[in-house]
Amino acid sequence: MNPKPTRRDALxxxxxxxxxxxxxxxxxxxxxxxxxxxxxxxxxGTLYRxxxxxxxxILELYRHDIQHLIDRxxxxxxxxxxLAALRLWLEEVAHYGRLKYGVxxxxxxxxxxxxxxxxxxxxxxxxxxxxxxxxxDGSLKSGIDPEDVLLQLSVLxxxxxxxxxSEARAGRILELIVDGLRATP
Amino acid sequence: MNPKPTRRDALxxxxxxxxxxxxxxxxxxxxxxxxxxxxxxxxxGTLYRxxxxxxxxILELYRHDIQHLIDRxxxxxxxxxxLAALRLWLEEVAHYGRLKYGVxxxxxxxxxxxxxxxxxxxxxxxxxxxxxxxxxDGSLKSGIDPEDVLLQLSVLxxxxxxxxxSEARAGRILELIVDGLRATP
DNA sequence: GGATGTACCGGAGGGTCCTCCGTTTCGCTC
DNA sequence: GAGCGAAACGGAGGACCCTCCGGTACATCC
Numbered sequence: 259m260n261p262k263p264t265r266r267d268a269l270x271x272x273x274x275x276x277x278x279x280x281x282x283x284x285x286x287x288x289x290x291x292x293x294x295x296x297x298x299x300x301x302x303g304t305l306y307r308x309x310x311x312x313x314x315x316i317l318e319l320y321r322h323d324i325q326h327l328i329d330r331x332x333x334x335x336x337x338x339x340x341l342a343a344l345r346l347w348l349e350e351v352a353h354y355g356r357l358k359y360g361v362x363x364x365x366x367x368x369x370x371x372x373x374x375x376x377x378x379x380x381x382x383x384x385x386x387x388x389x390x391x392x393x394x395d396g397s398l399k400s401g402i403d404p405e406d407v408l409l410q411l412s413v414l415x416x417x418x419x420x421x422x423x424s425e426a427r428a429g430r431i432l433e434l435i436v437d438g439l440r441a442t443p
Numbered sequence: 444m445n446p447k448p449t450r451r452d453a454l455x456x457x458x459x460x461x462x463x464x465x466x467x468x469x470x471x472x473x474x475x476x477x478x479x480x481x482x483x484x485x486x487x488g489t490l491y492r493x494x495x496x497x498x499x500x501i502l503e504l505y506r507h508d509i510q511h512l513i514d515r516x517x518x519x520x521x522x523x524x525x526l527a528a529l530r531l532w533l534e535e536v537a538h539y540g541r542l543k544y545g546v547x548x549x550x551x552x553x554x555x556x557x558x559x560x561x562x563x564x565x566x567x568x569x570x571x572x573x574x575x576x577x578x579x580d581g582s583l584k585s586g587i588d589p590e591d592v593l594l595q596l597s598v599l600x601x602x603x604x605x606x607x608x609s610e611a612r613a614g615r616i617l618e619l620i621v622d623g624l625r626a627t628p
Numbered sequence: 629g630g631a632t633g634t635a636c637c638g639g640a641g642g643g644t645c646c647t648c649c650g651t652t653t654c655g656c657t658c
Numbered sequence: 659g660a661g662c663g664a665a666a667c668g669g670a671g672g673a674c675c676c677t678c679c680g681g682t683a684c685a686t687c688c
Binding site: 306 | 643644645646647648649653654655
């Protein structure tokens with residue numbers, strides 16, 4: 259897919275596509291790929307070779323941001339007890355996803371496809387660290403599959419942000435999710 | 444939309460579309476509307492006038508089945524304590540959604556659009572009855588928004604049924620959802 | 629039974645996604 | 659620096675969704 263774009267023109271094109279896409283997606287998260295390709299001065303075929311699906315492209319755009327979220331997990335864990343850390347982290351993810359819609363879309367896609375772990379796995383691993391910590395201190399159930407949690411989380415971006423009360427609803431549902439993860443005494 | 448298709452030809456067309464669609468969707472849940480229209484011998488425009496969106500059409504196809512699910516809620520509630528009834532009902536819905544993919548798609552759409560309550564509201568009401576009963580006997584939290592539960596439930600159809608272990612995963616997640624709804628002692 | 633208004637029809641058309649494959653261009657070798 | 663094979667390009671094309679609007683045919687009223 260994108261292991262080693264060795265050729266100069268290929269690299270140039272890749273960069274150009276990303277630059278244009280960043281702007282275009284920021285302006286309208288549903289910007290058409292055709293338009294992006296045209297504006298980047300490449301054929302639609304070229305765009306698709308570099309980024310086989312819309313998600314691949316978006317994923318690349320937000321790579322840094324996603325990495326940042328992943329890195330936050332251990333930080334929160336150092337500063338708070340596991341249950342609180344989990345909650346805070348999920349809130350950050352949810353909030354970020356609402357802000358930059360792209361991230362949400364990517365996670366959404368990840369829960370679909372399943373595989374393509376290169377990007378997906380670290381995210382799941384971050385969840386797993388939080389879950390394990392919570393299981394260790396008895397505040398969370400043990401043996402929870404982190405992918406299950408991710409899937410549950412993905413429901414949050416399905417809340418239409420335009421509808422009134424969407425923020426509150428997201429908070430409520432997050433609460434329900436976390437409560438479901440807690441150890442039953 | 445579909446209040447009173449008064450004219451004879453309109454009614455005929457509507458029936459014909461439904462008949463064809465039932466078969467086509469059963470054969471392949473992603474059957475194209477263009478194809479359905481063609482096979483029903485109507486223009487694509489006609490199809491869209493009768494069923495403004497893909498979901499409207501599917502909804503009509505599965506109307507009976509959905510009603511059946513709704514009716515099951517009070518029955519289960521009469522036979523089981525509220526918490527068990529809720530769990531069983533959710534299992535039935537989940538199972539049914541996995542079987543006839545259409546139903547899942549409809550619920551999915553409902554959680555998107557939100558409104559269009561004509562079909563949507565009874566379903567939410569069914570959930571509400573279960574929740575209220577559980578709140579009354581203290582097994583469930585009180586004040587839960589049934590739409591929130593529906594939204595959470597919708598995650599279950601996002602599990603790819605082709606992947607191995609999908610059934611088990613659905614079970615696990617359902618468990619998490621229900622646990623999140625239980626009253627915290 | 630004709631006339632007439634309106635409810636309904638049909639498909640062309642604009643937009644999107646993605647695939648496929650003939651053509652071009654790069655980078656390496658001699 | 660010429661030649662060559664593979665890597666990358668580009669856009670036509672097929673599929674789909676949905677909209678729009680000129681035309682058709684039904685039901686009703688005289």
